[in-house]
Amino acid sequence: MLSAAAAFALWGLFPLFFRRLAVLPAGEVLAHRIVWSLAFVLLVLGARRQWGWLRPLAAQPRVLAAFAASALLLAVNWLTYIWAVNHGHVIDASLGYFITPLVNVLLGYTVLHERPRRGQWLALGLAAAGVVWLTAQAGQLPWIALVLAASFGSYGLLRKVAVLGPLEGLALEAMLLAPLALGALLLWQVQGVGRFPLSDTATNLWLLAAGPITAIPLLLFAFGARRISMTTLGLMQYIGPTIQFGLGVWLFGEPFTGARLAGFGFIWLALGVYSLEGWWAARGK
Secondary structure, three states, X not given: OHHHHHHHHHHHOHHHHHHOOOOOOHHXXXXXXXXXXXXXXXXXXXXXXXXXXXHHHHHOHHHHHHHXXXXXXXXHHHHXXXXXXXXXXHHHHHHHHHHHHHHHHHHHHHOOOOOOOHHHHHHHHHHHHHHHHHHHHHOOOOHHHHHHHHHHHHHHHHHHXXXXXXXXXXXXXHHHHHHHHHHHHHHHHHXXXXXXXXXXXXXXXXXXXXXXXXXXXXXXXXXXXOOOOHHHHHHHOOHHHHHHHHHHHHHOOOOOOHHHHHHHHXXXXXXXXXXXXXXXXXXXX
């Protein structure tokens, strides 16, 4: 439980990290995150001599295609999140991760043909009402939250049926994205718009830290997820967006009016119904 809680808490604190990199465009931060994540996971794999999973991949084009899709979804999620944090939308980003569990239920119904229980349908309805309310109040869809929830939910769906573990999967995704990331960084340098290395040593070090900061919570999560029930894990996943929401409201001072509170209230009520229903269903087994 401590391992899983630490992973969710670290994810919740991510806005503090990415705000340190706000001097750089979101695309450049994304490219560095991909490159340094790959460097870190390769070091971990090398230390563990964990290379056997690479050999069969050449004869498994479907696996490579699935991980290419998950890598693309991960890049979209990372880019949207980095942009949101660095442009004062931490609260919107937290909303995306609040509704992700409900998106998972919807994806399970539409893609895996699972049958949601009545309580889960009620939760989905309440969440939809919250999104409609937020759209009406803002005059536009809460696109940041929806992109984050859809990309991460779809990514989770692909990884649920993946044949590789968390560390190997992240390594393969980073390998597939790294040529694009390195190409973009090189192009920006040639064009004279690349900012790395910066004159600020601290910012350079923060960029290099993107590797372990990305991989360590994932490893903690994988360790904890194997040892606690899915019900407990499902309740603990709200730690991250709750911390992000608190940072957005109280540290970064983002506007949060009564109208937005009402929309979030629908979402939180949906999550309450979803969690209680899941706990009740698990108890009845």
